[in-house]
Amino acid sequence: MSDTDRADALLADLPGGGRGRLKVFLGAAPGVGKTFAMLQAAQAQRRQGVALRAGIVESHGRAETEALLAGLPQQPLRRFDYRGLRLAELDLDGLLAARPKLALVDELAHSNAPGSRHAKRWQDVLELLDAGIDVYTTVNVQHLESLNDQVRDITGVQVRETVPDWLLQDADEILLIDLPPRELLERLRDGKVYVPEQARAAIDAFFSQTNLTALRELAMHTAAARVDADLDRRYRQQGQEAPALRGRLLVGITGDEQAQRLVRHASRVAERRHLPWSALHIDTGKPASETARAALQAAQQLAERLGGEVVLLRADDVARALLDHARERRASLLLVGHRGQRRRWRRGLAERLLQGAGTLEISLLGSDTEAPRTPRARTGWRRRDYLLAMGAALAAAALSLGVSRVLELPNISLVFLAAVLLVAVRSSLWPALACAGLSFLAYDFLFIQPTLSLSIRREEDVLTLLFFLLMAGLTGDLASRQRRQLQALRRTQAETGELLELSRRLTAATDRQAVLSAASQQFAQHPDVAICLLGRDADGKWQAPAGEHPPLAEQERAAADWAWRHEQPAGLGTGTLPSGRWWWLPLSGDGQPLALLGIAPHDGQPLSAEQRRLYAALGQPLAQALARAQLASDLEAARLHGETEQLRSALLASVSHDLRTPLTAMRGSIDSLLALGERIPPADRRELLEGTRDEAERLDRYIQNLLDMTRLGHGGLKLMRDWVAPADILASALQRLRPVLAPLRVELEVAEDLPLLFVHAALIEQALVNVLENAARFSPAGARLRIGLDADEGELRFAVADQGPGIPAQERDKVFDMFYTASRGDRGGQGTGLGLSICLGMVGAHGGRVSIGDGLDGRGACFTLHLPVHPQPPLEDE
Template identity: 40%
Template sequence: MMAIIRDTEQRPSPEALLEAARRENGGGRLKIFLGAAPGVGKTYEMLQSAHAKVKAGVDVVVGVVETHGRLETQALLHGLEILPRKALAYKGQTLDEMDLDGLLARRPKLAIVDELAHTNAPGSRHPKRYMDVEELLDNGIDVYTAVNIQHIESLNDVVAQITRVRVRETVPDSIIDRADDIELVDLTPGDLIQRLKEGKVYVPKQAERALEHYFSSGNLTALRELALRRTAERVDEQLLNHMQANAISGPWAAGERILVCVSEDPRAAGLIRYTKRLADRLHAPWTAICIETRRSLQLSDAERDRIATTLRLAEALGADALTIPAVERRIADDILTFARANNVTQIVIGKATRSWWFELVRGSVVHDLVRRAGNISIHVIAGDKLDPETFAGKGVRTAERAEAADPVPYVWSLALVAVALGISKLIFPFLGIENVDLVFLTVVVTVAVRFGLFPSLVASIAASLCYNFFFLPPVYTFTITDPTNVAAFFFFMLIAMIVSNVAARVRTQAVMATGRARTTEYLYSFSRKLAGTATLDDVLWATAYQTALMLKVRVVLLLPEHGRIVVKAGYPPEDELDQADLAAANWAWSNDRPAGRGSDTLPGAKRLFLPMRTGRGPIGVIGIDDDRTGPILTPDQTRLLDALMDQGALAIERVRLVEDIDHVKRVVETDRLRSALLTSISHDLKTPLSSVLGSASTMRKPGF
């Protein structure tokens, strides 16, 4: 029966349905013929597919095709309607480009547009040809196009590192992700090199240079692997969207996906490292997940820090790190629900170290996973016993949480029980004792939802005593003479306790969800703000302001400059550092560890300084302080600050990388101009120098 209920609850993913609807109603379909290098036969295969469409009765028009003088490719153009190109005048020359307006006016069912990464001539409507393709798709025209792997933006640096050649014309990954179909046109390196030697790719002199540099066997093998991987990634995304849109329960083991379960166990970091090695061996994406239950609120600060640190380690190693609230009664059901929804094929979990009594009362996640996993493989890893100092923290003391006992909820709970007692006394003569207990239970639920578990327990006890004292004979005593009333009193108290516990659990989950949603909203707003900043000053100011706003502290940001650390931004802006703060900031930067107030190093400083890091290492230092004495942040605020620092550090690194790229471009352009100048000078001096040398040679002849 439970299996039937679970199957009926399987619903398509809204995101996947929206994606499917966009593809069905969002215009034309895009098919990309992807190759590892020039000459593998992308255009040839694309034209063959076009001929097959023509035979099937489809209206096909060639917008632009570059044959590069290859006879077999030119032969395939026969029998296809070719749209004349548009001539554009530029600097005294006439350039031919695809006639986009003519193609839109002709409006075929399928347009053939070669060279997706091509840069259009000045004066065209769009600077890039892929933008022309997007406009065709938006107008409901299907498009066949071709591109090489080195032109994909995200792989540009990788290709440059492999081939030592920087490709200038690129297309964004979004156009690849938009493709409805990707056909990989593959050719072994040996066959491609043979085609090159036979002159089927380049003219002989150009082919000889290509063989010496770009078209080496090692380069072609690496590019071929990149093309295969990128195609596999897109196919995997399409498979996952199909499963989610059709509510298909996974896994479909078309490709490996790994999920590792993170808890407060000190050995969780070992699970992360094991999963990283497993993912590298299988060349598979992986995710680290933590299920947040009601018990999570009872964890100590050290255990919460341990979970946060473990998830940050997973992110640093390339995983997607997620924390999701528990929905099912068993944690194993939440894990399997996520795994099946995301087509996970393997789950890694730590060996249980709980006592037999704990597993008897709360159950064993490991045993439940093994029993319920179905086709998903389960890796149960014992892990190594780590030194407690491994997770001893960052050397920063945190402020104690303000959890002083508040008597107000308890007073309210007793007052509401008194109100319920008055109502019960009024209705008792008319409705009987059967309805009195419902009045008290209503009050218990109200207190549990409004004030939480412990006030509701007090209300349950008070309601039970009132029920006994005022309504169970003999009244006005706590004595119960009738055995039936003893059972009624016992079950009333039991039900009141259970109801208060369930209502308090719902309240706790609502409070957790509200807090998580608020924090997520702030972080999302911060990430959008950082994404829209283009200068370093804007990034620093946004980071300082957001940190001060969310943590209610004063913030300064310091970055290295000319071998020392200097203040670059702050909120409020007029903040200055004294000598003790500067010493703590320099120590934090030099040692990549916290320093200053609340830390183990230079605790006499006014501020606490923490290094900001990315995957490449420390990138700066953030300093915080407030008007209170002692440690500044609570453990929850410390984890929030970690998230803010991570986003800020990545944004700073992004801006600096852009600046470095611009600097490299300027250097390259300077070298190009220098070379052009020297070439021009040498050409201008060549003729007079030849005349001088000729005259000198003549003068040296005998008899002159």
């Protein structure tokens, strides 16, 4: 055996990630002592200090059972008023809030009162297990879903409350509580099971010696199958060879009363042979009655509850489709129902399967009931089909009479064949055969000698009519079959096309909102249902990211909450809060719910199995797209976080250098003045003070740049516009930078009659200061620095050209990025890389832009601030 198989077997015994453990006390019938044994085990756990709570225990008035309840903490029951009755049920929410280590839940197969969260008590147990709470529970063997038919055959009683077999298969421990039938009957007569009146009725109806013996055998078989499975797993844990994989079991079902019996039998066989199994239905395209569709849907739902896979195929040849699918899935056993064939002239399904099976094992499950005719759908459109057949035959007869003088007699038959073909294409086989029969009679009556009579004189005319009838029947059958295949192909193509269209829409969606919007647009193509997509906000409240939030009643909201928490369908047509009008399907990815798909049929009827599979199929690419959008969002957040950390590091590194340099110079000058005082010549003392002032101004500019960049990034920079002369802004900037520009030859080119600017003067001045300072830092001493100021219609320009090292064309867009710096020819040392970025932000806030060109004499760079010119204000009279 492989290491993987051994690892799986070892992992099967490990605790399931916080999931509770389930112990089932299994009995053959009521009264064998299951509850008594469960309470004895609970008392032993209590003496060991285990925190436990009795959720619900049905003592049925038995004194010895009630005595064992003493000392056990009990969870108060919930009370329901239903049709004048006061019902008591398990308080699931109370148990979940108390969170004991162990909970006692009697009668696993019990049906909860209407209004409960779950329809069945075993679903309450599953929720307790998911919450990490261990559960002790009891169940009788007649409540197992796969044994329902056998129990009915044994006892004559149809058990309505059932438990899916997979629940017991997944149980951590099953304890068989056995009592010989003779002792159980004695307990029943003594009133230890039911009150005397009920005991006499139970003995007569259910608790006979034969019934109890048969039920006891079923209970032992069930426990023995579990022992076999445990033994098989133990062998695999030790690394020894386990039984080889035997493939898969397929069971073919149709819409008849035998379908559920077949499914239950398949479940039992699959459990005994340790096989995965599938319930397979072949849709041939033939119309089915409402009864047949309901029976098929019930069988498919039963297969899902029993742990099987439901498969729907569309084909015309049932036997060939079953065999082909069995080969594709590498199945080893095919199970089908078998009844006497009504058509002796046609080979039955079983015979065709046996002929083409090869090495595949074919199992036929017979029926002891008479095979009834499958009711056909009798609807108005079928009556119209037969009217069409009659009309086509009459039209063909009239047309043939019209052309009989022109065409030969053999050619006239082609007119009737065309009518039969038309009916077959437009309807189905039987209307086509009806048209063929009518055409046969019309052909004989109108054209075969003697005319206007059904008698035939010549033998060759008999052959002609027989060949005509044969060709008409074959043509009609072929056309009808092609029509059914075409309809099935269209349905399949429609489903495939919808999946492809949804995938195409989702591929173009880049974020969660776009994914949900694309899905809402796709689902809007289903007019017979109301569809919504819900998500959770930060506070845990439901919201509709795409579309309108539907009004949800309290029960609908509870079903949605449960589906979200447990990642399982809930609501209409399920076992969890089924009385609502919405069916909720969670869309999950990476072990967490991403969205909730809600479907509400307008007719209020539960969705069929085929509809639920379609929406589940549509939900898979939607869940994947949501997971992809979530991953993209997480990656973007991580990228932004990384860039933020990088910017923070760059800012700290740059600021620590550029702030420390002026502070160091200022501190040195001040220390010199304090240490030497009057001994420093006045000229040197003045130079030290001026240097301190210049470094303080430089420090002030750095801090101002940082503050301006912060305000620009957070939208806190307010524009206080006013009319100002551009020459005044230039003069103020030059005055502020007089020491910085002193080593350069500054040239001014200011045009005359410049318009006024409607700007925040301080911001534009700061932008111009940043550009001038940048040009001064990169220009060598004694270089030219030309400042131009001109305007034309709609735009005013500040141009600053230098003779520095220049900026390559590929880097001109980068110089406006935050913290981007260059050192070519920088006389002033490395800067913060914020000046030009702030300049661009300030000019852009006024609706302007910044451009970069070539500098003076083919050297350096030219920065130009482009500002819009507004209509000039009227001049005031002096």
